[in-house]
Amino acid sequence: MAPTNAFAALLGGSLLLAGLVLLALCLLPLVFYLLTMQRALTLAGKEHRNLEPGMVWLMFIPLFGLVWQFFIVKHVSEAVRSWAAANGKEVADGGWAIGLTAAILFCCGIVPVLGILASLGGLVCLIIWWVKVANFNTLMA
Numbered sequence: 001m002a003p004t005n006a007f008a009a010l011l012g013g014s015l016l017l018a019g020l021v022l023l024a025l026c027l028l029p030l031v032f033y034l035l036t037m038q039r040a041l042t043l044a045g046k047e048h049r050n051l052e053p054g055m056v057w058l059m060f061i062p063l064f065g066l067v068w069q070f071f072i073v074k075h076v077s078e079a080v081r082s083w084a085a086a087n088g089k090e091v092a093d094g095g096w097a098i099g100l101t102a103a104i105l106f107c108c109g110i111v112p113v114l115g116i117l118a119s120l121g122g123l124v125c126l127i128i129w130w131v132k133v134a135n136f137n138t139l140m141a
Helices: 002-044 053-060 064-086 096-108 114-140
Strands: none
Touching: 002 053, 002 064, 002 114, 053 064, 064 096, 064 114, 096 114
């Protein structure tokens, strides 16, 4: 009996460790995404933003993050546009359209079956939005 219990304990511990590693790998891109958004708000300067840079970390609150992503997109794109207007640069909509599309698609991700496709589309739009904001950061730096 003892070897079976030891095997079960080892298997349980291994599954727990694998789950924690998987969770960390999923959260790591979110951390880098939020660092990019925080940097954009910081680079825009106090006079061009309506959201404190540290507020982007509220995305980690479960369910609230689904709503908060809309505020991040709104405030980051507004800050980028305001900074660009003050500095004679052209940034079009500041990434508003693609960021809003990503946020909407991620919210649609809770719909059964359709949610898988919506989430994949949201991931593609999120990556495009993230690259745009990173490019705006380069412009503002």
